[in-house]
Amino acid sequence: MLSYIVRRLLLLIPVFFTVSIIIFGIIHLVPGDPVDNLLRIGSTPEQKAIITARYGLDKPLAQQYLLWLGNMAQGDLGDAIVMRRPVSALLAQNIPFSLRLGAAALLFSTLLGIAAGTLAAIYKDSKIDQSVMAGILLGSTLPSFWLGLLLILLFSVQLGWLPVSGARSWQAIILPVLTIGLGGTALVARVTRIAMLETMQKDFVLLLHAKGLPARRIQLRHVLRHALMPVVTILGLRIGWILGGAVTVEFVFARPGLGTLLIKALNQHDYPVMQGCLLMLAIAVMLGTLIGDLVQAAMDPRVRQAMT
């Protein structure tokens, strides 16, 4: 297991460098002088000199990149142009909100997905199966921001039960979690359903039936447990997906977080903030995939061996 972890971590290095080069490139690929892109309008030549020196913008690209990485390692991601604060402070302020939302949404969609998939598998080909799966397909096809707006309309505007936006009270997280969660349930439900149906065909299940165990107990105690394996496998993949959903949904609910910050930065052409947010999101996706792979390897020895 240890050697698998080491090899898996080594794999991250080229990925990290590729992604960081792309994100570093943003400032150089946009039209215009990178120094001007990093400056507020009306800055003095002295300020220009400071920025140029900090990023070494007169040096060769490779050196600039290393300087950028070095600054970043020390927690210096530059200063926001429009928001006028260090990017690291903005990120530190927003990341906890995104983490809370992402974790809650992941938990909610996984539990709901497993429940729906189990229900559909137990009542295979019946009305229940069809309506559960159709409902879930519908949930996953709706654009998540529209679903969010509809939920606001229903629960906040019409019923007045929950706050419309922001993150001032704990209730404010309910609608965003519902929005991301409902969209994300489909994959988990589908995987659970198929895995359960496949497991039901296995010999050991036949044996359990032959032993005279009640059908419901076989399904929930034995079949479901086996069927959870592939669900765990896709958890890692879904972390990236949840983050993508969080970006959209945070913006809809005007909730502080990485997504809201990123979109604000994109609209204001605030390049250091863009770079910071994208880097954080990319790192989160990489860590998510890593965790997913490690969990999978811990559960299934074949995965560990396959990588040699």
Place this chain on the structure above:
Amino acid sequence: MSLAIDTQTGAGQSFRRSVAGKVLLTPKGGISGCYLICLLLLALLAPWVTPYPYDVQELSIASQAPSLAHWLGTDEFGRDVLSRIMYGARTSLSVSFTAISVSVLVGMTLGAAAGYFGGMFDRFVTAAVDLSWSFPEILIALILVAIIGPGLHSTMLAIGIAYLAQFTRLTRAQILGLKNETFIEATRNLGASHGHIVFRHLMPNALAPVIICGMLATGDAIILEATLGFFGLGAQPPVPSWGAMMSSGTAQIFKAPWIIIFPGLAVAVTVIMINLFGDALIRALDIRAKLREG
């Protein structure tokens, strides 16, 4: 869509009829097919069939509820929501369709070359595909918009690149499965060139799953386009797009919810119909197993 596949697989006239029939005669395929054709016509004919122009503001009738004069109400500038949705269909459909078509073409070329020739190029392509595969499409699109700046062109490019990995991967898997078949070996032994083998024999056989995959991706692309529009990063005003309409409507959510309900409904119904049609097509062509290989 079905026409393109049939001519490419080189099948006869009767087969074409039967596939179109198989798709359109099922309830799923029939309803979704009709919807998509109607939508396409509405989008093409928008300048002639919309009851009002999309950009003329009339503040005296701003934010009015649906009525006989304005079936779906008016927005915060007094523009007819129905007319703007029809024009929005133009934007959404043309952006997603163009982006996905280009993406499919490039992805097929990359995937076919990687699968057929193997070696260093294959390893490079596979690594790039795996890299972008692990990132959500919206994140890739946002990175690209950060580089190119907001607008319709960057939306198209962002969508195209975000889905490229999918088509490359699927084509490569198809080609890998096919290239050691006996008929390919026979063609090679007859002295056919690489180009002839790839374009005349491998690609036509690999085409159907990739086209279907592209069709389903068009549905996702419509959502992605609407999302970028909603963020204010897609179509810039006054060009109507479904996403941008909802974005400007959020400020009116208490007063005039129809401004966001109807464009969203247009997105949702269109995407569901595309999925249903794709499903019917998969069933008619009987290629469910092939789609899994990617």
